[in-house]
Amino acid sequence: MNTIFFIGQIIGVVPLSVLLLLVLAKLVSLQRRGGGGVRLQDGSGHGVLITGCDSGFGHQLARALDDKRFTVFAGFLYPDGAGAQSLTRTCSRNLRVLKLDVTRDQDVQHAKRTVQDNLPEKGLWAVVNNAGVTDWAEIEWSSVEDFRSMAEINLFGAIRVSVAFLPLIRAAKGRMVFTSSIFAFFNCLTMGAYSVSKRGLEAFADCLRVETASFGVKVSIIQPGNFGRATNILRMKTGLDIWEKLDEERKRTFNRKYIDLANEYFMSTCKAGFKDGDMVIDAMLHAILAPRPRCRYLLASARDTFFFQMVPFLPSGLTDAVFKLSSMYQQRSELLHAK
Numbered sequence: 215m216n217t218i219f220f221i222g223q224i225i226g227v228v229p230l231s232v233l234l235l236l237v238l239a240k241l242v243s244l245q246r247r248g249g250g251g252v253r254l255q256d257g258s259g260h261g262v263l264i265t266g267c268d269s270g271f272g273h274q275l276a277r278a279l280d281d282k283r284f285t286v287f288a289g290f291l292y293p294d295g296a297g298a299q300s301l302t303r304t305c306s307r308n309l310r311v312l313k314l315d316v317t318r319d320q321d322v323q324h325a326k327r328t329v330q331d332n333l334p335e336k337g338l339w340a341v342v343n344n345a346g347v348t349d350w351a352e353i354e355w356s357s358v359e360d361f362r363s364m365a366e367i368n369l370f371g372a373i374r375v376s377v378a379f380l381p382l383i384r385a386a387k388g389r390m391v392f393t394s395s396i397f398a399f400f401n402c403l404t405m406g407a408y409s410v411s412k413r414g415l416e417a418f419a420d421c422l423r424v425e426t427a428s429f430g431v432k433v434s435i436i437q438p439g440n441f442g443r444a445t446n447i448l449r450m451k452t453g454l455d456i457w458e459k460l461d462e463e464r465k466r467t468f469n470r471k472y473i474d475l476a477n478e479y480f481m482s483t484c485k486a487g488f489k490d491g492d493m494v495i496d497a498m499l500h501a502i503l504a505p506r507p508r509c510r511y512l513l514a515s516a517r518d519t520f521f522f523q524m525v526p527f528l529p530s531g532l533t534d535a536v537f538k539l540s541s542m543y544q545q546r547s548e549l550l551h552a553k
Contacts, residue, residue: 254503257284259336260386262502263329265289265316265375266345268297270445271393271438274495275342279502280305285334289314289325289345316345316371322378329382337386340502341379343372343415344393350480353406354464355456361407368411373418380426387430391501392419393494396439396514396522403537403546404480423509434501438494439514439522440487453477472549479542 254260262279266272267288276288280301286309290298293313301309312328315321329338346368351360372392383390397405398412416435423433453474460468497511512519525533537543 253505254282254339257282257339259285259334260339261285261287261329261334261337262340262342263287263289263312263325263338263375263379264342264344265314265371266291266393267301268292268295270344271441271491271494271498272342272344273297273301274491275344275498276301276309277305278495278499280309282503283308284339285332286310287312287325287329287332289316291315291345314345314375316375317366319374322374326378326382329379333382338379338382338388339386340389340391341375341383342391342393342498342502343375344391345371346393348395348408350404351407351456352404352468352476355460355468356407357459361410364407365411365414368408369414369418372415376418376422380431383431384426384429388432389502389507390419390422390426390431390433391436391498392416392434393436393438393498394419396437396512396518398437400522400525401533403543404476432501432507433509434507435510436494436497436501437510437512438491439512439518440484441491441494441513442484442487445491451477467550469549472546475542475545475549 257279262284264272264276264279264286267276268290272288276286279286283306286305288298288301288309289312291314292298293311298311302311310328310332312325313321314325347364349360349364376390380390392415394416395408395412397409398416401409419433419435426433453470453476456473456477457465457470493513497513501507501511512522514522
């Protein structure tokens with residue numbers, strides 16, 4: 215009887231497996247059929263809007279796209295600052311400096327009017343939502359305002375820009391690119407507010423990709439690892455800065471020695487990251503230029519990439535346990551509540 219039951223299960227599973235394979239093959243076929251086109255070797259006549267060009271990835275990308283003869287609309291928080299002056303001095307006349315604080319509706323609408331008034335003949339090919347900030351603090355060291363200010367730039371800033379420029383991107387059947395982070399899916403100690411903003415950003419980009427596919431628009435997410443040395447995104451602070459924000463109850467729980475230790479550990483970790491952003495810029499260029507850009511670009515060391523690719527498939531208890539391998543995490547357990 216058991217043998218008959220087993221054979222019956224096999225007979226039932228095989229047709230289902232075949233059906234699933236046929237559906238998968240059909241979906242892949244449709245994806246490839248809709249992902250055609252030629253690689254852009256020359257950006258002449260195409261426009262690209264980039265947010266966050268004051269420094270870091272946005273600054274580098276603006277220069278790289280200018281070299282490829284795109285009309286670059288470079289958004290700056292400080293349009294008279296050193297970053298804008300540097301790009302203006304070294305790039306061609308195809309680069310236009312925009313004042314673009316992504317948290318301000320007025321700036322976004324003014325930027326849109328400027329782009330429309332100076333649109334090259336082939337339209338706006340891509341929007342790169344790159345503007346972002348980071349900070350570090352344990353959740354109990356953070357206020358609601360800390361979470362809100364992080365999300366206002368990293369999440370709602372990108373939403374604000376995307377919604378405003380989507381009609382132009384749709385008309386060109388172009389690209390939307392979002393700079394996210396490994397912390398969108400990897401839960402790390404002291405990165406709560408940043409992770410919340412980036413996880414929300416990826417949810418928005420995923421939904422946008424599905425909705426805009428029928429218009430020929432492609433959406434890509436860039437997921438950099440540790441590129442702290444290659445950008446100015448890191449907010450510098452000391453253990454004292456954190457300590458002075460805590461109330462008496464939290465000071466009794468998180469003593470000053472641990473906070474100084476956490477600060478030292480975080481800064482040393484950032485200094486161990488990639489010293490230049492070439493890997494990220496190459497991924498952004500591929501997302502903008504390739505006929506079939508990827509949905510996600512995970513950018514980390516070979517060892518870290520393997521681990522991060524495994525994270526979605528591992529039990530949460532196992533990935534959480536990884537932190538216990540860190541000497542800092544062990545010291546944290548010893549120092550909490552210590553006098």
